[in-house]
Amino acid sequence: xxxxxxxxxxxxxxxxxxxxxxADARFDDLRxxxxxxxxxxxxxxxxxxxxxxxxxxxxDLTDHLDxxxxxxxxxxxxxxx
Numbered sequence: 090x091x092x093x094x095x096x097x098x099x100x101x102x103x104x105x106x107x108x109x110x111x112a113d114a115r116f117d118d119l120r121x122x123x124x125x126x127x128x129x130x131x132x133x134x135x136x137x138x139x140x141x142x143x144x145x146x147x148x149d150l151t152d153h154l155d156x157x158x159x160x161x162x163x164x165x166x167x168x169x170x
Contacts, residue, residue, distance in 0.1 A: 095141050096120055100130045108132060111151065115158045121151055135161045 100108045100122050108122035108130055118134040131142045131150040138161055144150055 095132055095139070099141075100132070103128070104130070113154060115154070116161075119154075131157070133157050133161065138165070 096108050100120075104122050104124040106122065108120035111119040111121055113119050116133045116135050118132075120130075120132045122130040124130070126145075128143055128145045129150045131140075131144075133140045140157060140160060142150060142157075
């Protein structure tokens with residue numbers, strides 16, 4: 090739900106269109122968009138965790154899916170108890 094809400098409300102507001110789904114078995118949902126201004130949007134979900142990235146860089150954010158997979162594989166830090 091969070092990824093869909095980000096895609097619909099944030100990315101569509103910025104780019105005028107929904108981010109395109111990408112096929113990658115490591116993620117439950119993966120979407121990518123590039124706005125006309127060159128800003129890229131990458132959204133990934135796995136096991137209830139969502140990462141949402143924006144960047145204005147010359148390279149393609151989808152070239153870094155290995156790093157995204159690694160980030161989602163790390164355990165969530167626990168707060169102070």
